[in-house]
Amino acid sequence: MENNQILTDLKGKTAIVTGGTKGIGRAIANELAQAGATVIVSARNQPEGDNSHHFIAADLTNPADVAELEQEIKQKFGGVDILINNVGGLTTPPGGFSALTDEHWESELQLNLLAATRLDRIFLPGMIAKKSGVVIHISSVAAKQPLWNLNMAYAVSKAALNSYSKSLATELASKGVRVLTVAPGATKTPPMEKFVSDYAQSSNITVEEAFKQLLAQTGGIPMGRMAEPEEVASLVHYLVSPAAKYLTGTTYAIDGGSLPVV
Known part of the structure; x- marks a missing residue:
């Protein structure tokens, strides 16, 4: 019987992690590298401090940047075996439907859905040719539990990503390529900390009170804390490894039990 270390x-393997310089993306990049993969990270800005991964600057909402990223990776690496579509974020204002313009909706869809579809179109042909590869889309529990007053457009864009990911997994299952979705809940990252801080400032309350209010809106976290980025990375590592070779087409929530659904 194969041991766990061999299976993971x-x-x-060559992996690319988009949005891989901070938070969950950085944790995933480090985890995959520790498991032996050659890791490429992309982000809009150069990472701070020491970075042992190959870095490519790219705004994945810009097709021209995506084309340059494709050229560099194919020249230097030939292609990738693992694609982690992690780039994304909440960029729109709170306040519900009346606060959201066409530009807000377009921005959220570009960042949270279309950036992933662009990368998939680039790297999937190579995976299909080898009959081997894994694509992970990093979504959010907000896709199943949207908060109208805080993240309407973001939640909708992540729900669209979930649906796309499931459809893509069905298309590629017989071609040797697995597609999975990971949906983190509240995770201790710089964007999350800024979101809570901004909410506290706009509501004229303390950060601790803001965090409690936000948790109350989602029903709380049974485990009583936010996830660490490394915990999300550990799940991603398992899913891209040979240990998960029969898994495809599924969305995995990692939320400390917060989603109030079966």
Whole structure:
């Protein structure tokens, strides 16, 4: 019987992690590298401090940047075995439907849905040709539990990503390529900390009170804390490894039990 270390070993694999310089993306990049993978990270800005991964600056909402990223990766690496579509975020204002313009909706869809579809179109043909590869879309529990006053457009864009990911998984299952979705809940990242801080400032309350109010709107977290980015990365590592070779087409929530659904 193969041991767990062999089943989760990624030696000889090349992975790209979008939005891979901070938060969940950085944790995933580090985890995959520790498992033996050659890791490429992309982001709009150069990472701060030491970075042992190959970095490519790219705004994935800009097709021209995506084309340059494609050219560099194919020249230097030939292609990738693992694609982590992690780039995304909440960029629109709170306040419900009346606060959201066409530009807000377009921006959220570009960042949280279309950036992933662009990368998939680039790298899937190579995976299909090898009959091997894994694509992970990083979504959010907000896709199933939207908060109208805080994240309407973001939640809708992530729900669209979930649906796209499921459809893509069905299309590619017989071609040797697995597609999975990971949906984190509240996770201790710089964007989350800024979101809570901004909410506290706009509501004229303390950060601690703001966090409690936000948790109350979602029904709370049974585990009583936010996830660490490394915990999300651990799940992603398992899903891209040979240990998960029969898994495809599923969305995995990692939320400390917060989603109030079966």
